[in-house]
Amino acid sequence: MNYEIKQQDKFKFIEEGEGEPLLLLHGLFGALSNFRDLIEHFRQRYKVVVPMLPLFDLDIFHTSVGGLEKYVQKFIEARGYTGIHLLGNSLGGHVALVHILKHPEKIKSLILTGSSGLFENGMGDSYPKRGDYEYIKKKTQLTFYDPNTATKELVDEVFEITNNRIKVIKIIALAKSAIRNNLGEELNQIKQPTLLIWGNNDTITPPFVGKEFNRLIPNSELHFVDKCGHAPMMEVPAEFNQILDGFLNKLSVAPQP
Secondary structure (H helix, E strand, O other): OOOOEEEEEEEEEEOOOOOOEEEEOOOOOOOHHHHHHHHHOOOOOEEEEOOOOOOOOOOEEEEEEOHHHHHHHHHHHOOOOOEEEEEEEHHHHHHHHHHHOHHHHHHHHEEEEEOOOOOOOOOOOOOOOEEEEEEEEHHHHHOOHHHHOOOHHHHHHHHHHHHHHHHHHHHHHHHHHHHHHOOOOOOHHHHOEEEEEEEOOOOOOOOHHHHHHHHHOEEEEEEEOOOOOOOOOHHHHHHHHHHHHHHHHHHHOOOOO
């Protein structure tokens, strides 16, 4: 299903359904296709929102986790969302963490999957020669337990990004910013109920990272998914949606403080 991309001021986003906002933040090579099954499932009961993060549109000084968080904060203000269930994958999880630490007041719950913020393996030790399609294909496949999840469409998207010199410079800037911006000391300040969904076969943010988030975030629960890599909502969407459903249902019946 194709979703209408809406625009308000400088913000481009998808907004489907009605109810409490479920706001999804994609990762460094993320695209709308990452969330297709999630959007379809939850738009029946929630207002599912996916802002297009300006990974390649910020000036180089603001191409950072902090710069993306400021963009998300302005987007939330512009749209007037409150009581948000904030979900982030990979770099999007990192942005969600920085946001909830700076602006907790409008966030009702936090959901992280394969999030950076503590530890992550990047694209590897070396950056590819521009134009090396096979290298990009192999690296994209490493995101998943099942390499076939890396469709030609997805590999083509990543290849297009890595074949653009300016975009590569910005990817490196974002990756370095994520590594520098370690949140280990601050995670105990998060008060909202937090759901961690982790692939048992994630090689980018391995399972020990999920365990460490679980240890450091006070009101958190951790679910591991077998035969799954760095993007559970793409690779095992039915299981991901079931875990998220259970978490959100508990919140809807819990007495509000």
